[in-house]
Amino acid sequence: MTDLVDTPRTAHVVTGDEEALAVAAELAGQFAGGAAERDARRVLPVAELAELSLSGLLGITVPREHGGADVRTATLAEVVRLLAAADPNIAQIPQSHFVYVNVLRQQGSAAQRDFFFAEVLAGRRFGNAQSEAGTRHVQDYRTRLRPAEDGGFVLDGVKHYSTGALFADWITVLAKDPADRLVVAYVPAGAPGLTVVDDWDGMGQRTTASGTVRLEGVRVPAGRVVPHHLTFTGPQLHGAHAQLLHAAIDVGIARAALTEAAEFVRTRSRPWFESGAGHAADDPLTIQRFGELEVSVRAAEALLAEAGRAVDRARERLDDETAAAASIAVATAKAFADPAAVEVSGALFEVSGTRSALDSLNLHRHWRNARTHTLHDPVRWKIQHIGRYALNRTLPPRHGLI
Incomplete structure (x- = not known):
């Protein structure tokens, strides 16, 4: 094993939702600058993860009775979206961290919660060893x-x-x-x-x-x-919580791709000669396409925010109906965000022109990131669950992937 763990002994403790968002925005600004180079050279974000640990963001879902901020789920999703817009690799690394903090909240013993929540507040990181290859399906575990x-x-x-x-x-x-x-x-x-x-x-x-x-x-x-296993014996939000964070990563990728496309067109693209425009940003067909893409990204952001609020409503009064409504809201957000991220990151080249394809610019990282991350689980099954719920009020299944 390569020893890359450099976790600080202590970390800042975030006190509430507003502070969590402010800290995430500040870190996102720091992380964005080196994202393209880290991707191009495959430089692992060791220093950046140390900063993430020190910031206290990894402890924002720890319950208040254990000293944490216990932020709203909608806030957590926005934190992940902000980080993903800066560098979706960094945003994905702690996705499982938050999931398994949540597992402790739901099924951990008092002693386990006392010990591990203290670890999390100190900046310790959880990493996942979940999926297996060569099994019958994703939930067939041989370990x-x-x-x-x-x-x-x-x-x-x-x-x-x-x-x-x-x-x-x-x-x-x-x-x-x-x-x-x-x-x-x-x-x-x-x-x-x-x-x-x-x-x-x-x-x-x-x-x-x-x-x-x-x-x-x-x-x-x-x-x-x-x-x-006890998580799935009654109404639960495990899957909705996990999938919301995956959706947030996709939405962040979409926003990052569109932001970089706009900067490229304003500063480096040439207008198409038939447009009569003096600058690429004044080309009416380019403007039209940016409008369409902006609508798509804003819709993805709005669906993500509503899904987070739906999970929060279910947390306040958890039963079969509220859990189902939350799961469907999250499935809807992800079913829209996945294709949006792929489309927008691909359209970056369409609106920017030939020069944007230069490997040295590494603009293709947005599409590669979107296409890779959206393979996590198929949205076609989410559409099935949404359709059954909308048409026949069939509740989605109690598993961790809805």
């Missing part, structure tokens, strides 16, 4: 947690697409227990038998280090295992 003689457990398995694991202080491992029930094991980075391999070579999201995690006889105390 197993077997009992050990000391009353704890032993983990064995191989995980792929493990975003954030290379930078993590704690790696969250999805596994099946001896009763074939889904659990999450919280494993410290550097544990004997744990290997994190930096082998992610995707065309986009290049610096997320979404590589392989190998677990060979990793010892896990019983107090570090959370019964995640």
Whole structure:
């Protein structure tokens, strides 16, 4: 394992929603400047993640009774969107961090919450070891947690697409227990038998280090295992919460692509000779296309904000109906954001002209990032759930991917 963990011993503690948004906006301004170069050279954002930890943003969903800001879900989505507009790689790395803080909120014991929430407020990072390759489908887990003689457990398995694991202080491992029930094991980075391999070579999201995690006889105390299967026995917002953050990343990519396209057209593009315009930004057909793209991005941003509010409403009064409404709102936001991000990042070249395709400019990173990240789960299934709900009031399924 390459040791890239440089987590500060202490971090600032954000106190509320307004401060969280202000801190995110400030960090986004810092991160944006080096995003293109980091992508082009595949420079992992080690220093930037240290800044993220120090800022206190990783602790904004910790409950107030444990010293956190417990920000609204809509605020969290906007924080992720702001970071994604600056660098979607940095925004994706802590996506699982927030998801597994939420798992502790829902199913962690009192002792687990006390310990891990203190870790999070100190700036410690969670990274995921969730997906597996070569299985029947995305929720077919072969990683197993077997009992050990000391009353704890032993983990064995191989995980792929493990975003954030290379930078993590704690790696969250999805596994099946001896009763074939889904659990999450919280494993410290550097544990004997744990290997994190930096082998992610995707065309986009290049610096997320979404590589392989190998677990060979990793010892896990019983107090570090959370019964995640209980999450899905009643109304829940686990999937809506996780998917909202993925949608926020896509919306951020779309906004970043359109912003950079506008700057390029204003400063570097030439007008088409038939337009009669003296500047590319005065070409009426280019103006028309920017108007269409701006409408698309604003619609994606509005749907994201409404989805966040829907999750917050369900948090206040959780039942089957409110959970379903939240899941459908999030599915709608993601079903719109995914194609919007791909379209806008592709249209960047359409409106900017031939020079925008130069590899040295690395404008294609927006499309590569959008196309790669939107492969996370198919929006066609979200459309199915939305349609069944709209037509027959069929509630969406209780799993983590709606």
